[in-house]
Every structure is written in C-alpha cells, then in structure tokens.
Amino acid sequence: MNQLDLFSHITGAYASASDGELTNDALYRAVADRAGIDIGAMNATVPIGKARTQRSPIKRAVRWYQQDLRAMGVIEKVPDARGVWRLTEEAGRKLKRSQSSVKMVAFSTKLGVAIWGSNQDVYPHLGQPIMLALTSPPYPLRCARAYGNVNEQEYVDFVVRSLEPIVKNLAPEGSIVLNVSQDIFMSRSPARSTYNERLVLAICDRLGLHLMDRFVWHNASKPPGPIQWASKERVQVNVAYEPVYWFAADPLRVNADNRRVLQPHSARHAALIARGGEQRQAVFGDGAYRINPGSFGNPTAGAIPRNVLAFGHQCADSAAHRRRARDLGFATHGAPFPHSIPNFFIRFLTEVGQLVVDMFGGTLKTGLAAERLGRRWMVTENILDYIRPSAELFRQFPGFEINPGFEEVRGAG
Ligand SMILES: C[S@@+](CC[C@H](N)C(=O)[O-])C[C@H]1O[C@@H](n2cnc3c(N)ncnc32)[C@H](O)[C@@H]1O
Incomplete structure (x- = not known):
C-alpha cells in the first residue's frame, strides 16, 4: 500500500466514523477494511529499531500518517479521551467555513x-x-x-x-x-x-x-x-x-x-509514404537539408x-x-x-x-x-x-x- 492510499484510507476512516471520532484500534480495523488488508497482516509484527522491539510495520505507518494529518490540521486528539482522534472542525464537520488554513x-x-x-x-x-x-x-x-x-x-x-x-x-x-x-x-x-x-x-x-x-x-x-x-x-x-x-x-x-x-500523418504525408517517399534529388539551405529518392518514405506510427x-x-x-x-x-x-x-x-x-x-x-x-x-x-x-x-x-x-x-x-x- 503506498502513502497516497494510506492518506486517503485514514482520512476516509475518520470521515465515515460516527462523529468522525475513532480509537486507534478502530482506525487500524477501518484502514485494513478499506485497503483490503487481512487483519492478521495488519497485526503481524517484526523486530523494529535498535531495541528490536516487535511491532507491526503497517500500524506504525498508519500512526506516522496520523501525525502528518495532525500536523496538517486535518485530525486532532479528542480532549479527555486517551488515544481517540477525530476530524478537525475545518476538515469535515463545518465545511461551510471556507478558511484559507x-x-x-x-x-x-x-x-x-x-x-x-x-x-x-x-x-x-x-x-x-x-x-x-x-x-x-x-x-x-x-x-x-x-x-x-x-x-x-x-x-x-x-x-x-x-x-x-x-x-x-x-x-x-x-x-x-x-x-x-x-x-x-x-x-x-x-x-x-x-x-x-x-x-x-x-x-x-x-x-x-x-x-x-x-x-x-x-x-x-x-x-x-x-x-x-x-x-x-x-x-x-x-x-x-x-x-x-x-x-x-x-x-x-x-x-x-x-x-x-x-x-496522425497528414493526408499529404500519408500519400508520400504510399508512393515510397520522394522521387526527386534536391539540396536546400546550403547543403543543410537534402532530399533523396525514397526520403520520407518509411511507414511510421505517426507524426x-x-x-x-x-x-x-x-x-x-x-x-x-x-x-x-x-x-x-x-x-x-x-x-x-x-x-x-x-x-x-x-x-x-x-x-x-x-x-x-x-x-x-x-x-x-x-x-x-x-x-x-x-x-x-x-x-x-x-x-x-x-x-x-x-x-x-x-x-x-x-x-x-x-x-x-x-x-x-x-x-x-
Ligand atoms: C489559473 S487557475 C488554474 C486553473 C486550472 N488549470 C483549471 O484548468 O481549472 C489558478 C487556481 O489556483 C488556485 N490557487 C491560488 N492559490 C492557491 C494555493 N496557495 N493553493 C492552492 N490553490 C491555489 C486558485 O483558486 C485558482 O483556482
């Protein structure tokens, strides 16, 4: 899953949640669902960092993106509720307020x-x-x-x-x-x-x-x-x-x-190709351009x-x-x-x-x-x-x- 997909899956998960609020566990489930990832793959852990702590790389990517969305003002922490996030007012609940930020x-x-x-x-x-x-x-x-x-x-x-x-x-x-x-x-x-x-x-x-x-x-x-x-x-x-x-x-x-x-070739050029190209010999531009019999006669895919x-x-x-x-x-x-x-x-x-x-x-x-x-x-x-x-x-x-x-x-x- 690339970052663009993650970006829209995470924002979409918040936008579809009732009140736009989600715990992180609910967010992981919603992202897995939207992205078609098996929940087992979402939970699978590998050793990460110097301490080699077992963590899920997908969940970690979701949390990083969650922080980016927070920095962008799209989501915010719900006050007094540990680990619960929601869309900010500007980003989904009061859209009529068309502010530049x-x-x-x-x-x-x-x-x-x-x-x-x-x-x-x-x-x-x-x-x-x-x-x-x-x-x-x-x-x-x-x-x-x-x-x-x-x-x-x-x-x-x-x-x-x-x-x-x-x-x-x-x-x-x-x-x-x-x-x-x-x-x-x-x-x-x-x-x-x-x-x-x-x-x-x-x-x-x-x-x-x-x-x-x-x-x-x-x-x-x-x-x-x-x-x-x-x-x-x-x-x-x-x-x-x-x-x-x-x-x-x-x-x-x-x-x-x-x-x-x-x-597409012009009708004139298509006719030239059909004739097998130029029939004449000519020199132009002090020798910079030359036309020989057969020039421009190769059939090509287009102009x-x-x-x-x-x-x-x-x-x-x-x-x-x-x-x-x-x-x-x-x-x-x-x-x-x-x-x-x-x-x-x-x-x-x-x-x-x-x-x-x-x-x-x-x-x-x-x-x-x-x-x-x-x-x-x-x-x-x-x-x-x-x-x-x-x-x-x-x-x-x-x-x-x-x-x-x-x-x-x-x-x-
Ligand atoms: C010349 S128009 C682009 C028209 C576009 N190519 C089209 O075919 O519709 C420039 C657009 O940039 C938008 N714009 C101006 N400043 C912007 C900014 N800082 N971030 C995003 N869009 C901005 C304007 O609202 C305007 O719609």
Missing part, C-alpha cells in the same frame, strides 16, 4: 486525491517522487480574477515559493510544466512585462531546473485583446497564444517520449508533434464543471485551461502509474486527465467553490470516495 482530503479515487487547501501546506509532506507537476498559477493580472492574483513585482517569488516543495519531491526523471500569460503590460503602456524572462531565469538559477522548451499554446478562439492597445490605440495586434514552459530536473534522464504523443499546440479553450469538461457549479450554488471558474493541455503533457512526460500533481488545481483538469490516462495524481485547490463541483466529474471512476462532510456542502446560490 483548511486542509482536507475532499475526495479520492483509486488513483488520486483532491485536497482542499493551500499547496504550501500539502506538498512538503508528500514524500513520494513526482514525475510531472503540471499547473497554471494565477497570472499577475492588473485586473484580478475572483480567486485573487499576485502582482507582477511579487510574482517570481510567489511561483518559486510554490515550486520549492515540488522540486524537493521531483523524481530525477521528472518535469515541471507551467502555463502562464505573456500578456502582462507595463502600467499605462503597450510594452510587455519581462516577468516571463525573469521567471524562467529564477526557476533555473534558484531551483536548479533546466528549461526544455517554451511551448506555444495557440488558442485561436482567445477573445480579442489587449483591448486598449490593439482595438483602441491600434499599436499592438491581438494575442493568440500563451507560453507553456517545460522544465526538467535532469535533461539527460527526463522521462519524455514523443512516441506517446504521435499525431512527431511540433511545439506549437493548437488547442481551443472550450472543452466538455469545463462546460460540465460550470453546470455542476451552478447546480450546487457555487461560483464558476474564470480561467480554466482545456483538458487537451494536461492530456498532451501527461502522455508526453509520464507513464501509467506515475505521479502527476497540480498545485493550483482550479477545475481539476490535470487530475481528470491523469485519472483517464491511468496515472496517479494529487491536486490542491484552496477555493471550495472550484473543488467541490470538481468532485462530480470523478464519480464514475474506480474507488471514488468523497468526504461525507464535503459532499453535503452547498454554495450560497
């Missing part, structure tokens, strides 16, 4: 866990190798979104701080992918901020990561803008892309494989994608999230990315079973794509309005469990 498992599946809370409080406790952290932090917008934005001066430090616990847990083959905006303008000026350049340098210099690529997310359906400088003053053109930066812990070991993201990703921002999952949010009385999310973004990077940079995280979860697209692709996942989102409706998008997946307190919570309407 709340940290709780909102829901989980066999593959992943969604945590309502601030990423800074969660990832330092992870203790598992992350193969991919894929996220879109709040942008340094002048006109803030409802969930709040950091200003441009503080932005680089804010993102670096959010990445620190991730980098600590990043697998040597792991990657970090960041979708940000390059449409941040200087005050009263059509000149763009150079924060993107500062951000990339800070991530490489301060966190020791390596820049692998600056992907362009070409979104042809972006609304026209910047209104002031393109539509009114006419000194800029409309924007159509956002950068997506890809960083690796170690470029020579990175777990990237473009064969996992091959695209290697280019680093311009043409994805519209509309997606069925965003629409479903909006519907669920309205049904439950919550605010809708103002800046989701489409499922196609995490779907591409998760396939490109991870394999089945590896761990994908998103520290700024929003509508939980990263979790959703990871779940569909058979990757393990952990997502944090600190706004209840966004994470509660997301749970509805995961109900059909194996092992879905929702914290009963979280399930009941509704928005103001």
Whole structure:
C-alpha cells in the first residue's frame, strides 16, 4: 500500500466514523477494511529499531500518517479521551467555513486525491517522487480574477515559493510544466512585462531546473485583446497564444517520449509514404537539408508533434464543471485551461502509474486527465467553490470516495 492510499484510507476512516471520532484500534480495523488488508497482516509484527522491539510495520505507518494529518490540521486528539482522534472542525464537520488554513482530503479515487487547501501546506509532506507537476498559477493580472492574483513585482517569488516543495519531491526523471500569460503590460503602456524572462531565469538559477522548451499554446478562439492597445490605440495586434514552459530536473534522464504523443500523418504525408517517399534529388539551405529518392518514405506510427499546440479553450469538461457549479450554488471558474493541455503533457512526460500533481488545481483538469490516462495524481485547490463541483466529474471512476462532510456542502446560490 503506498502513502497516497494510506492518506486517503485514514482520512476516509475518520470521515465515515460516527462523529468522525475513532480509537486507534478502530482506525487500524477501518484502514485494513478499506485497503483490503487481512487483519492478521495488519497485526503481524517484526523486530523494529535498535531495541528490536516487535511491532507491526503497517500500524506504525498508519500512526506516522496520523501525525502528518495532525500536523496538517486535518485530525486532532479528542480532549479527555486517551488515544481517540477525530476530524478537525475545518476538515469535515463545518465545511461551510471556507478558511484559507483548511486542509482536507475532499475526495479520492483509486488513483488520486483532491485536497482542499493551500499547496504550501500539502506538498512538503508528500514524500513520494513526482514525475510531472503540471499547473497554471494565477497570472499577475492588473485586473484580478475572483480567486485573487499576485502582482507582477511579487510574482517570481510567489511561483518559486510554490515550486520549492515540488522540486524537493521531483523524481530525477521528472518535469515541471507551467502555463502562464505573456500578456502582462507595463502600467499605462503597450510594452510587455519581462516577468516571463525573469521567471524562467529564477526557476533555473534558484531551483536548479533546466528549461526544455517554451511551448506555444495557440488558442485561436482567445477573445480579442489587449483591448486598449490593439482595438483602441491600434499599436499592438491581438494575442493568440500563451507560453507553456517545460522544465526538467535532469535533461539527460527526463522521462519524455514523443512516441506517446504521435499525431496522425497528414493526408499529404500519408500519400508520400504510399508512393515510397520522394522521387526527386534536391539540396536546400546550403547543403543543410537534402532530399533523396525514397526520403520520407518509411511507414511510421505517426507524426512527431511540433511545439506549437493548437488547442481551443472550450472543452466538455469545463462546460460540465460550470453546470455542476451552478447546480450546487457555487461560483464558476474564470480561467480554466482545456483538458487537451494536461492530456498532451501527461502522455508526453509520464507513464501509467506515475505521479502527476497540480498545485493550483482550479477545475481539476490535470487530475481528470491523469485519472483517464491511468496515472496517479494529487491536486490542491484552496477555493471550495472550484473543488467541490470538481468532485462530480470523478464519480464514475474506480474507488471514488468523497468526504461525507464535503459532499453535503452547498454554495450560497
Ligand atoms: C489559473 S487557475 C488554474 C486553473 C486550472 N488549470 C483549471 O484548468 O481549472 C489558478 C487556481 O489556483 C488556485 N490557487 C491560488 N492559490 C492557491 C494555493 N496557495 N493553493 C492552492 N490553490 C491555489 C486558485 O483558486 C485558482 O483556482
């Protein structure tokens, strides 16, 4: 049983207990039951520590995790009752109190866990190798979104701080992918901020990561803008892309494989392959490129994608999230990315079973794509309005469990 499973089994055991209270013995039985472990295996002891005392390693792991959950404010000791623990008020019994310090498992599946809370409080406790952290932090917008934005001066430090616990847990083959905006303008000026350049340098210099690529997310359906400088003053053109930066812990070991993201050949290329490739002989670029008879004729499994990703921002999952949010009385999310973004990077940079995280979860697209692709996942989102409706998008997946307190919570309407 891995730590992620333990995390959700233990929190789930407290959430399902009447009053959320459990003695440790009852907790061991509930965890064994949830994890499908035989109670005999749970009780089996081995010599542990210098004193070689006989102890159960599974029970010991449960108690360690119990301490982590206590440190995270998810569970607390019941006063005057020895060895009895319960969910804290913030973590299950009064969910409507949406405080920034709340940290709780909102829901989980066999593959992943969604945590309502601030990423800074969660990832330092992870203790598992992350193969991919894929996220879109709040942008340094002048006109803030409802969930709040950091200003441009503080932005680089804010993102670096959010990445620190991730980098600590990043697998040597792991990657970090960041979708940000390059449409941040200087005050009263059509000149763009150079924060993107500062951000990339800070991530490489301060966190020791390596820049692998600056992907362009070409979104042809972006609304026209910047209104002031393109539509009114006419000194800029409309924007159509956002950068997506890809960083690796170690470029020579990175777990990237473009064969996992091959695209169908164009009709023209398929016809070329069918003809047996080029029929001509030609030289281009002062000898840098040559075409010989037969070139490009090998049948291949697909085309290697280019680093311009043409994805519209509309997606069925965003629409479903909006519907669920309205049904439950919550605010809708103002800046989701489409499922196609995490779907591409998760396939490109991870394999089945590896761990994908998103520290700024929003509508939980990263979790959703990871779940569909058979990757393990952990997502944090600190706004209840966004994470509660997301749970509805995961109900059909194996092992879905929702914290009963979280399930009941509704928005103001
Ligand atoms: C740009 S949105 C991410 C949208 C997401 N990619 C999606 O597709 O829905 C940034 C999100 O980060 C959340 N957020 C901001 N600070 C956070 C923190 N410290 N911990 C967890 N989430 C945070 C915001 O509430 C917001 O939903």
